[in-house]
Amino acid sequence: MAREIEPGFYWIYEGGPDRSEMFAAEGSSPAWANPDEAVYIPQCAYLLCGEEESLLLDTLSPAGSDHILDELEALLDGDGLDYLVVSHPDVPHAGNTLAILDAYPDATLVAPRYGDDHELYRLDDALRVGEGDEIDLGGYVVAFHEATFLDAPVSLWMSERTTDTLFPIDWLGFPHGESEALQFVDELDAPLGDDRLVQFHGRVLFWHQYVDVSKVKREIDRLIATHEPEQLAPAHGLVVRREATEQMTRMKGVVEEIERRDRIGTLG
Amino acid sequence: MPATIPLTGGVRWINECFAHEDAHEHVSVYLIETETAAILIDSGSFYHREAIAERIDQATGGDGPEAIVLSHSDYPHAGNISTIRDRWDDVELVASSGSPELQGLSDAQRCTIGDSRTVLDRRFSFVDPPLADRSHTAWIYDHGSGVLFTADGFGSYHEPADCDRTSRQFEDNVPRETIYQYHANNLAWLRYVDPEKLEAALASIFETYDISYVAPIHGHPISGRELPEFTNRLVDVAGCIASEYEVPEP
Ligand SMILES: [Zn+2]
Ligand SMILES: [Zn+2]
Numbered sequence: 428m429a430r431e432i433e434p435g436f437y438w439i440y441e442g443g444p445d446r447s448e449m450f451a452a453e454g455s456s457p458a459w460a461n462p463d464e465a466v467y468i469p470q471c472a473y474l475l476c477g478e479e480e481s482l483l484l485d486t487l488s489p490a491g492s493d494h495i496l497d498e499l500e501a502l503l504d505g506d507g508l509d510y511l512v513v514s515h516p517d518v519p520h521a522g523n524t525l526a527i528l529d530a531y532p533d534a535t536l537v538a539p540r541y542g543d544d545h546e547l548y549r550l551d552d553a554l555r556v557g558e559g560d561e562i563d564l565g566g567y568v569v570a571f572h573e574a575t576f577l578d579a580p581v582s583l584w585m586s587e588r589t590t591d592t593l594f595p596i597d598w599l600g601f602p603h604g605e606s607e608a609l610q611f612v613d614e615l616d617a618p619l620g621d622d623r624l625v626q627f628h629g630r631v632l633f634w635h636q637y638v639d640v641s642k643v644k645r646e647i648d649r650l651i652a653t654h655e656p657e658q659l660a661p662a663h664g665l666v667v668r669r670e671a672t673e674q675m676t677r678m679k680g681v682v683e684e685i686e687r688r689d690r691i692g693t694l695g
Numbered sequence: 696m697p698a699t700i701p702l703t704g705g706v707r708w709i710n711e712c713f714a715h716e717d718a719h720e721h722v723s724v725y726l727i728e729t730e731t732a733a734i735l736i737d738s739g740s741f742y743h744r745e746a747i748a749e750r751i752d753q754a755t756g757g758d759g760p761e762a763i764v765l766s767h768s769d770y771p772h773a774g775n776i777s778t779i780r781d782r783w784d785d786v787e788l789v790a791s792s793g794s795p796e797l798q799g800l801s802d803a804q805r806c807t808i809g810d811s812r813t814v815l816d817r818r819f820s821f822v823d824p825p826l827a828d829r830s831h832t833a834w835i836y837d838h839g840s841g842v843l844f845t846a847d848g849f850g851s852y853h854e855p856a857d858c859d860r861t862s863r864q865f866e867d868n869v870p871r872e873t874i875y876q877y878h879a880n881n882l883a884w885l886r887y888v889d890p891e892k893l894e895a896a897l898a899s900i901f902e903t904y905d906i907s908y909v910a911p912i913h914g915h916p917i918s919g920r921e922l923p924e925f926t927n928r929l930v931d932v933a934g935c936i937a938s939e940y941e942v943p944e945p
Contacts, residue, residue: 443794443796443797444794444796444797470797488796488797488798488799489796489797489798489799490796490797490801516770517769517829518768518769518770518797518798518799519797519798522797522799542880542881543715543880544713544720544771546713546742547713547722547740547742547770547771548770548771549741574883576884577883577884578828578829578830579769579828579829580828580880580881580882580883582883630830631830632830632884633827633830634825634827634884634888636825636892636896637825637888637889637892637893637896638884638887638888638889638892639887639888639889639937642887642937642942643887645942646887646942648945649942649943649944649945652945653945
């Protein structure tokens with residue numbers, strides 16, 4: 428499944444397994460979820476087709492291998508892929524790197540310059556990028572950033588300049604119901620509550636339990652002031668087209684809530 | 696190099712190294728010899744594929760392991776699962792991942808963090824790790840030996856002369872600087888850590904489990920005798936990493 432966010436800017440979506448039992452098993456039947464529906468925490472990849480060149484950010488999980496190759500074939504419509512950017516070498520993000528490079532042997536593999544274990548992730552031959560590096564696709568221009576809230580040290584974030592979209596990878600994800608798949612957050616029937624953000628970040632960025640919350644909140648303020656995005660395109664949530672900085676601001680309450688609770692659970 | 700370095704209670708360390716410019720990083724696996732079987736903890740990196748398979752072969756008299764218990768799906772830990780399962784038949788795979796198909800581990804049996812289960816004839820508890828990067832990481836406590844396998848936690852870099860040393864072979868424990876370098880490079884979130892919260896979480900694990908050794912994948916095994924001082928250094932290092940990082944002015 429895929430959706431065009433802007434002309435030539437595609438959101439490629441893999442729902443993954445139904446998570447409703449995970450919530451049920453932990454005794455929390457989320458208020459936002461329709462009890463008859465599956466619950467997903469998706470993997471998202473993003474394809475940007477500029478006037479000159481095309482770029483794919485992330486690869487979906489090994490379970491989505493056929494899906495990403497089919498989508499690329501349909502969306503590129505016979506054109507090649509110029510850049511494959513791996514945000515970090517985590518299996519659900521990077522699991523189809525070799526399959527995509529096999530299908531598009533002329534694509535340049537782009538990897539974070541951060542961290543020091545590139546060889547252990549077979550990224551030693553990749554073009555390494557970070558803060559200050561840009562790729563002009565013609566029309567779309569992507570810029571790379573040091574990832575702020577992350578798991579693996581070999582990590583990057585990305586933004587796109589003409590649409591002011593921030594791609595915060597593992598940050599700003601959240602679960603959604605089956606009928607909400609590929610909807611923009613402003614299209615949801617029920618407004619997106621903090622509880623969904625708490626569920627995601629309490630599991631995935633579980634280390635928030637052990638932090639100085641005031642420092643994390645200062646970091647969130649810095650991110651907002653630095654990027655001032657119009658749109659957010661997370662790897663594990665739905666795309667935010669409106670009030671992006673408000674969404675980021677809400678994360679300050681979310682990290683306070685995670686600190687108040689015991690570990691919510693795991694994921695992945 | 697010996698095939699394995701014995702620790703305690705049938706646990707053997709199979710230490711491999713990845714050389715950074717100025718220091719080595721262990722990318723190890725551990726083998727547990729029980730009365731009836733051999734169980735492998737993690738599978739190592741593709742980078743050391745032949746060496747690890749050879750050393751397992753030697754240590755098990757050619758029989759190989761009957762099971763692999765995986766701390767998490769990160770490539771340097773999960774890189775040789777299919778090699779090992781191709782070479783030896785019927786190797787059971789146990790992993791804490793809640794969605795093994797997303798992690799490329801489709802037929803893994805699931806263990807739940809916070810629970811215990813018996814693998815072959817050995818009882819393991821899966822511990823919620825305060826020092827990890829991936830969400831689904833479990834620390835693995837082996838009740839038979841008292842060894843706590845800590846995945847990416849409790850690591851350190853080392854000098855090329857120190858590859859085979861456990862904490863016992865250092866005059867003054869594992870050097871603080873090598874603990875610092877490893878954690879500064881690998882656990883990025885420590886820049887936000889509140890060291891008291893980390894210390895409390897570690898203390899609670901040490902109260903719950905009687906630990907003979909802490910066995911990291913990326914560092915020297917730490918015996919119970921050196922563990923309190925190592926932990927002091929670790930908490931101190933975490934505090935330093937946090938205090939060295941100021942949130943920049945936008
Ligand atoms: Zn590791
Ligand atoms: Zn070494």
